[in-house]
Amino acid sequence: MASNNINIDENIFRDLQRFYGSIFNLPPLAAKIYAYLKFDFEKKGLTFEDLVEVFSASKSSVSENINLLLKHNLIENSESYNERKRHFIINGDYVKIRFQEIVEKMESEIDILDRLHSYRNSPDESLNEKYSIYRLLLTKNIENIQDSLKKLYNEE
Incomplete structure (x- = not known):
């Protein structure tokens, strides 16, 4: 071709x-x-x-x-x-668009999980710790993606 x-x-x-x-x-x-x-x-x-x-x-x-x-x-x-x-x-911004969508999905997931966690109000410390670890994982990935996009597109 x-x-x-x-x-x-x-x-x-x-x-x-x-x-x-x-x-x-x-x-x-x-x-x-x-x-x-x-x-x-x-x-x-x-x-x-x-x-x-x-x-x-x-x-x-x-x-x-x-x-x-x-x-x-x-x-x-x-x-x-x-x-x-x-x-x-x-589109020269396709990477930015793609990863902004990923960030938005992760932020939405955090919001939903926060509300579910609050609603459940579990006394189970093991469950609460897993929730915290997962939430931190999402948060750190959001920060990492946003920092990388800033560097990639010279937005610092």
């Missing part, structure tokens, strides 16, 4: 496709598009027509999957001033 001067490694491509399909719960064509765009190291982007050609898929299927990737902020449009065609590239 090579189009628009993008060379890929088939094994890495397949691994990326499986990984992103699983982690983002993407249908097969969306996972293929996303994995393929990861090889666009210069961020030149691929047009809709490029993607139809590369994947030998129908225009409606490619369109539907591009829209899904756009909706989930995994890719973005890159329009050139001298061209009317849209080029699709990986």
Whole structure:
């Protein structure tokens, strides 16, 4: 597979496709598009027509999957001033988006567990200690992710 001067490694491509399909719960064509765009190291982007050609898929299927990737902020449009065609590239903030969602889920879990723990009001010290350890695990992971994102995106 090579189009628009993008060379890929088939094994890495397949691994990326499986990984992103699983982690983002993407249908097969969306996972293929996303994995393929990861090889666009210069961020030149691929047009809709490029993607139809590369994947030998129908225009409606490619369109539907591009829209899904756009909706989930995994890719973005890159329009050139001298061209009317849209080029699709990986969203440079996808790591930030992904890990912010993970942080939000962990914060939500802490909130729910705090309320459940308070409601239960157990005298069992072993149970209370396990709750505290688990809560601390979530809290430290949230802090670690937030600190790493700040460093990664130069937000310090």
